[in-house]
Amino acid sequence: AQSVSQHNHHVILSEAASLELGCNYSYGGTVNLFWYVQYPGQHLQLLLKYFSGDPLVKGIKGFEAEFIKSKFSFNLRKPSVQWSDTAEYFCAVTLYNQGGKLIFGQGTELSVKP
C-alpha cells in the first residue's frame, strides 16, 4: 500500500536555527506532493505544493521543499525558524488519477524556543 513517512516525530529548535523535515513516500508512479501546517488548535493550511517542473518549490512564510524523485523524497526546509513556526507539519501525497485522495504522513511536531 502507498504510504508517506515523516522521519521525525518531534523536533525542537531554537529561534534562528535552520530546519529540515524529512518526508518519503512509497509509490513509483506520478505523484503530487504537499506540505501542510497545523498551528495549535487550528485547521490545516497549505504551505507549498509540487506538481511538476522545478523540483525546488517555494511556499509561504519562507518555507521551501525539494522533490528528489530518485529518493522518493520531498523534504521541507527553512533557513531560519521563528517562534511562530511552532506547529505540526504534515507531508502528503496524491497519486495520479486517484481523484485527489491525500495520503498523509504521521506529522512532525515542531517546537521553536524563543
Added chain:
Amino acid sequence: DAGVIQSPRHEVTEMGQEVTLRCKPISGHNSLFWYRQTMMRGLELLIYFNNNVPIDDSGMPEDRFSAKMPNASFSTLKIQPSEPRDSAVYFCASSPKPPQPQHFGDGTRLSIL
C-alpha cells in the same frame, strides 16, 4: 471568500447517541473530503466525493459511519451509534478538482463519553 465551514465546532455526547457532523465546502469546489485526526492514527481519509458522488469510502471505519452529499454545498458525516473510540477531530476539506490543493475546515472536536 468564506472557507470550508464545519459545524458544530465541539460536540460532547454519550455513547450510543447519534452524531451528525456538517460541512459546507467552498463554493465552486467539486471535491469534498472527510478526515479523522487522532493522536494514535494521525490523519485518516474517511471518504471523498467528486461532484456529490462518493468515490472512495474505504476509509470509513465500519457500518456505524455514513456520509452523504445531497448537493454541491452540503455534506454530513453521521455516526450511529457512537462509541468512545470515535472521539477525534473530524475535518472536512474541499478542492476545486483533483489534484488541486484541499482547503480544510476548522474541524469538529468530538468527544464520546
